Amino acid sequence: MRRLSSLALLSICLLPVLSGTALGAPRASTIADTVYLDGRIYTADAADHVREAIAIRAGRIVYAGSSAGARSFIGPTTRVADLHGRFAMPGLIDAHMHPLEGGSRLLKCDLKYERLTVPQFQAHIQACLDADQGHEPDGWMEVTNWFLQGMLPADVTISHATLDVLRTGRPILAHDSFGHTVLANGRALALAGIVRASTDPSGGKIDRDANGEPNGMLEDSAADPFDHLIPPASAAEDLAAARAALLAIAKQGVTSALDADAHPPALEAFAAIDRSGGLTARMHFAIHIDTTDIANPAAAVERVLAAHRRFDHAPLEVTPHLTVRNAKMYMDGVISGPAFTGAMIEPYWVNAGTAAAPRWQPGKDRGPAVYYPAPVLADILTRLARAGIDPHMHADGDMGVRAALDAVAAMRKVVPHADIRPSIAHDEIVARADYPRYKSLGTFPVLSFQWEKPAPDTVDQLRDYLGPERAAILEPAGLLQGAGAPVAFGSDWPVDALNEWFALKVAVTRTNAPGSGYTGRLGADPGLTLLQTLRAATIVSARALHQDRQTGSLEAGKFADLIVLDRDPTRIPPEDIANVRVLETIVGGRTVYSAD
Helix, strand or coil: CCCCCCHHHHHHHCCECCCCEECCCCCHHHCCCEEEECCEEECCCCCCCEECEEEEECCEEEEEECHHHHHHHCCCCCEEEECCCCEEEECEEEEEECHHHHHHHCCCEECCCCCCEHHHHHHHHHHHHHCCHHHCCCCCEEEEEECHHHCECCCCCCCHHHHHCCCCCCCEEEEECCCCEEEECHHHHHHHCCCCCCCCCCCEEEEECCCCCEEEEEEEHHHHHHHHCCCCCCHHHHHHHHHHHHHHHHHHCEEEEEEEEECHHHHHHHHHHHHCCCCCCEEEEEEECCHHHHHCHHHHHHHHHHHHHHHCCCCCCCCCCEEEEEEEEECCCCCCCCCCCCCCCCCCEEECCCCCCCCEEECCCCCCCCCCCHHHHHHHHHHHHHCCCEEEEEECCHHHHHHHHHHHHHHHHHCCCCCCCCEEEECCCCCHHHCCHHHHCCCEEEECHHHCCCCHHHHHCCHHHHCHHHHHCCCCHHHHHHCCCCCEECCCCCCCCCCHHHHHHHHHHCCCCCCCCCCCCCCCCCCCCHHHHHHHHHHHHHHHCCCCCCCCCCCCCCECCEEEECCCHHHCCHHHHHHCCEEEEEECCEEEEECC
16 A cells, blocks of 8 residues: 555554554463553554554563553563553664764863854853863863854854964864864964965865965865874773763664764774663664775775674674674765865856855866775775675765765676665755665665755855755755655764754754744755654664664564653644654663653
């Protein structure tokens, strides 16, 4: 039967189904540990059923059906929770985030993604410096969650001089929240040896002033020299960051997540928590393959496999563990200004007029070349496929997306029968001719839904630079879904604040928050229906992470990963989805977060 996708028919689709599915008769061996009764439990199964009750035993669902049927699973030791009509659903599966970095940013000089003027930006950083006098004059100050694209006014000029006036002798780095731009003060530039004669590295750009001098803004790999100058976090600091991340995602209702750019400190920190029995989510890790690995793809894939052998816990169990079965590659940077490092098929537009009388027309800049030559990328994906590793590729621009799809096509020809599930993260601009290729190539677009709204990064610093045709299809979630693409969800935290329910609201409405200063919908894309959105963040993301047989829907035999909400997303205005709060998060039948 054709799936109902219209919001007008949602109430029909979500009528409670009172017949359930059980694993055998209610014998003593099937008496449940926990039973949830009298709720509206969205299952995300193939028919999008809503049940009244769930019974859990040994961390697995043994029954999903009516409350009357669930009572036969109640024994003297069963915990019985009456939902009183509250809404429950599968736990969210975030298929693209950076949890260690997210937890770490919470512990640094955090600008909290706020829109700031230059004086406010300076005042926030000065306050951090004043509160941390013990590291003067040589300790590095790292500033996080800087919403560069939201600086006020929109055309403000920022350079190392913005930081050089602060009362400190310390080297300072301000990291933009998108993770692709760093602002360094003069001291930091000098320590890194970034001078007029410095050349742009592969996969990066040193921004310059009118005289050709580095202005302090560094894009992508141009900031790599600082990696060797800033003391790495200690094991204790990484452990604290990982624990902070786990608490943050549990509060949001996330029960599984992919670290989409995993490095050894993240693996070590989460593995230590796993060994202590403290892991509260199923954590997947994508090992980074850098552009420097182009010279030796075999060695790069072997490094991924070495991490898999050391950290991967197979098979999946009720108790959450680590999984290392993904590899991460960057096709390009970001399409947003001022970087414009997304690889594009057609050039970005330029203003050939004036600010007062703009005249936008195609320019000559298509952004950087795709970071991997096509033959090398195809070789890497083929090697990964033969080893059973799923590629997870960052691509913002339509040329980056096309290069990723072309590499998947080449891999499928060589390894046609392997169960490999490639993902392309972000997909902010996709050429219309490439929409159907996701389905035909079995490739998941993993989209950050919160970007699909009018905002500084999509309107003020991007819309005109794309031209009207591309601006209309910016963030094409609904268009990809309509072409049969298996749309999955990934928050990209900490690129944005961790607010899963705001992201899911945007997926449906394509609007910003009230009071944001931005009204209306973004572009011509129809967006997703509520059911498509919920499925993207549950069963489809589970499929992308190769765990759909165990999680992603609430069905008998699967792990009991579910959440209880304070309101029913199917019975409230779509704008109110942003206000959903998680009351309880359950992973493998164990409550890992309770609002009480």
